[in-house]
Amino acid sequence: MRSITLDINDKIARITLNRPDVFNSFNREMALLLQNELDACETNPNVRAIVITGNGKAFCAGQDLKEVTTPELNPGFKKILEEHYNPIITRIRKIEKPIIAAVNGVAAGAGANIALACDVVVASEHASFIQAFSKIGLIPDSAGTFFLPRLIGFQKASALMMLGDKVPAMEAERLGMVYGVFSSETFDEEVNNLARVLANMPTKALGMTKRLLNESMANTLDSQLNLESKLQIEAAQSDDYAEGVAAFVEKRKPVFKGK
Template structure:
């Protein structure tokens, strides 16, 4: 299944929705129009999860870049005669975008195929698993413009890297190569360029065929853990374990284990 868009591409196949940012001539930088199309695509993906046709998502970019962040020539943020209110853009576009990704009831995998800069870097880091091509890099470019990391950057970076490395990336704007990002624990894995999409596609299909009820609860619990105390987290684990234990996926997993066969999960 494919859906027609102007600035992105959406393909749904084998239970996997692949959303490709598709403005390669501008390194897939965001405009208001692109944000609107991504929102529409995410609505389709949520609908696919409800009817069972989508059980995992891949986010990637077309051409030689993943996403260069905000397109500074876009009228909504262009620093022309009147100073723009960039807070409006954050509230209208970037906050809903990362919140929607985090709330998706399925695994969300970023395939970073090239430079991920500014909001583009933090968009990738908001996904559940991040794979990057060896030639890719991550740049917190905000400081070059007198800005702060947005799209969740000030929340995600210190939690993944600690305050020292987060502060260095945010205040210096240095390019972080993909292999170093993996070594630091910023991303899950760095792979050779020609292996990126085959690796991510195979994993997404594997996860789409897996126990997606449990995956969805796992991602919610891990994301919540940084803002909850230990006792509250244990209570969340109890409640989520109870919900998972009542799912068709759990019944199928146990039956397959007892019968020594491959489970056939339905995501219910």
């Protein structure tokens, strides 16, 4: 069974973490496959929105501890971070297409932080998020210490990382960790509807918005204003802008092509 599956349909790429027997925890093969599939989605002009989700009861339980406790399988933490998780996070943030984390179940450790690095995070009502690292004497990785404090505040993030508390989906929404929570019965349908909306929006402008948000993490106000000006001028030269204005004037729904 392939540990990552990719299905492309109607401009939406659905990447599924597919090791349900171990709650979709990462081994080396799965981490490298995920990078490959993200690369494929980035270069495919027919993909205008990406969904990352999990097969079975979990979204992702983080690192497969069996791999790191089996000498002949263990790649070592240097490789795990530099060749597995860090490149995944970098790809998620640099791909200039909207990426949805569809958190269908528990998201723990690196699994939680990969979800939080996505552009839009939605969760099933039975999902939960756990910064599980402290439970085994590790520190949060996969950019958790970067994104979580920015999402929910320094103090709350610090407590969740040190205590390793489970955060149910509804609480995650209240804290600002997720965009929305859907019922288990309608979860797939709601995710598909959201992905369809994003796939039919002006992809180029969404990509620029993503780039601006990335840069805002470190930019000064003046630098950010300058970058906004540069990218707004570029966006105003796009086919999608011309279509958006024409549709507004003609009082019709725009048909964006992501160009």
